[in-house]
Amino acid sequence: MTVFIRGGTVVNADRAFRADVLCEGDKIVAVGEQLEAPAGAQVIDAGGQYVLPGGIDPHTHMNLPFMGTVTADDFFTGTAAGLAGGTTTIIDFVIPNPQQSLLEAYHQWRGWAAKAAGDYTFHVAITWWSDLVHEEMGELVRKHGVNSFKHFMAYKNAIMADDETLVKSFRRSLELGAIPTVHAENGELVYQLQQDLLKQGLTGPSSHPLSRPPAVEAEAANRAIAIASVLHTPLYIVHVSCKESLDAITRARALGQRVYGEALAGHLLIDDSVYQHPDFEVAAGHVMSPPFRSKEHQRALWQGLQGGNLHTTATDHCTFCAEQKAAGRNDFTKIPNGCGGVEDRMAVIWDEGVNKGLLTPSEFVRVTSANAAQIFNIYPRKGVIAAGSDADLVVWDPAGTRTISKATQHAKGGFNVFEGRTVKGIPSSTIAAGKLVFHRGELMAVEGAGRHIDRPAFVPVSAG
Ligand SMILES: C[C@@H](CNC(N)=O)C(=O)O
Ligand SMILES: [Zn+2]
Ligand SMILES: [Zn+2]
Numbered sequence: 001m002t003v004f005i006r007g008g009t010v011v012n013a014d015r016a017f018r019a020d021v022l023c024e025g026d027k028i029v030a031v032g033e034q035l036e037a038p039a040g041a042q043v044i045d046a047g048g049q050y051v052l053p054g055g056i057d058p059h060t061h062m063n064l065p066f067m068g069t070v071t072a073d074d075f076f077t078g079t080a081a082g083l084a085g086g087t088t089t090i091i092d093f094v095i096p097n098p099q100q101s102l103l104e105a106y107h108q109w110r111g112w113a114a115k116a117a118g119d120y121t122f123h124v125a126i127t128w129w130s131d132l133v134h135e136e137m138g139e140l141v142r143k144h145g146v147n148s149f150k151h152f153m154a155y156k157n158a159i160m161a162d163d164e165t166l167v168k169s170f171r172r173s174l175e176l177g178a179i180p181t182v183h184a185e186n187g188e189l190v191y192q193l194q195q196d197l198l199k200q201g202l203t204g205p206s207s208h209p210l211s212r213p214p215a216v217e218a219e220a221a222n223r224a225i226a227i228a229s230v231l232h233t234p235l236y237i238v239h240v241s242c243k244e245s246l247d248a249i250t251r252a253r254a255l256g257q258r259v260y261g262e263a264l265a266g267h268l269l270i271d272d273s274v275y276q277h278p279d280f281e282v283a284a285g286h287v288m289s290p291p292f293r294s295k296e297h298q299r300a301l302w303q304g305l306q307g308g309n310l311h312t313t314a315t316d317h318c319t320f321c322a323e324q325k326a327a328g329r330n331d332f333t334k335i336p337n338g339c340g341g342v343e344d345r346m347a348v349i350w351d352e353g354v355n356k357g358l359l360t361p362s363e364f365v366r367v368t369s370a371n372a373a374q375i376f377n378i379y380p381r382k383g384v385i386a387a388g389s390d391a392d393l394v395v396w397d398p399a400g401t402r403t404i405s406k407a408t409q410h411a412k413g414g415f416n417v418f419e420g421r422t423v424k425g426i427p428s429s430t431i432a433a434g435k436l437v438f439h440r441g442e443l444m445a446v447e448g449a450g451r452h453i454d455r456p457a458f459v460p461v462s463a464g
């Protein structure tokens, strides 16, 4: 299969330049001006448009069993939705139950992901500790292309990692050349605040943000940063939602500590007024953790992206339909936590970030693709338009507009946190592994076409 993208402006993390792009099979083979289109090539006219590296969403949960149910999007529908929005690779999560073999869980998730339409790879969560966990972390790095281990500091009585697990797992990650990542919320504080609210009869979704104030997140962010500092490990903090956590990252980085931060498209664009909505479905549809915050925190997150103290954007795509969310109708702590976004991430960040002058197109590429590829060690295979890189590209129409709605989205769950938002700047074509999978509104995702992407360990300093 030969695809020739003619006449566009290629945008990489370092620069934007006029060039044609030639793809053969699943690789980019040439990038340059005035290239010849080979006979029989599928030619895509990118005149007046940008050609971007395929988006990488470093935080999704397709087919996740969670809080007594399973997400509405599986690996096919979730990755297909991503392709429609220009995201060609997702980094999802294997989340073993406490006491479950990591490898058993890993192979279970690999089975679920076989139907993916786009490329995928996994962080593996460390939800308990034993000698077996220690050993299996090694096999996952050596044999299964895992180079990042996730730790939930929230979700007490479920998947929460205590300090012993954090310390032992961070230390083991360093030995293996893997990077520890954290969901930073103090799960004990969340639990106690939840009980306080329920005792007062405050059972509605508006209690959700009250049980997880910014200080609850910042405590965990500071604790994870301190553990990483003492153990000399790098650290990646997922879904940084508030100024206080960002300030902790900024302080650590200013002292030379290797800490990375991730911002969710939702946290960048949606504020906590949604929890006051009188309709339970709307308020519960926005229940995710950490919760959406005030506009002051949103502004801080954009400054974090601009200032280089937040590095990636993600979605934490974890969709539940209204019936699933209704499990918490009388007890907000039982509302399955999670929102969607994998289809809208790039467009809403372009619309709010590039159109309003907060990000240049190259900075947009950094935070939607290149930085995630570099942090998780799949650059330059992914995250750049260059000869030899994977043929994952988005032809981006800066003048195109779209109104986001659950009525037209490809993702499941029947809800969209960006409902009604009209964005300017949208994908006109998505090419994944050298195949045209989305073109002018038509999605041609193929179940099972996605590939598992191995992520090599970082070369340990001790290696000779
Ligand atoms: C369980 C998962 C998705 N849910 C959420 N963020 O509310 C997470 O905490 O990242
Ligand atoms: Zn195995
Ligand atoms: Zn999380």
Ligand SMILES: [Zn+2]
Pocket: 059, 060, 061, 316, 318
């Ligand atoms: Zn998550």
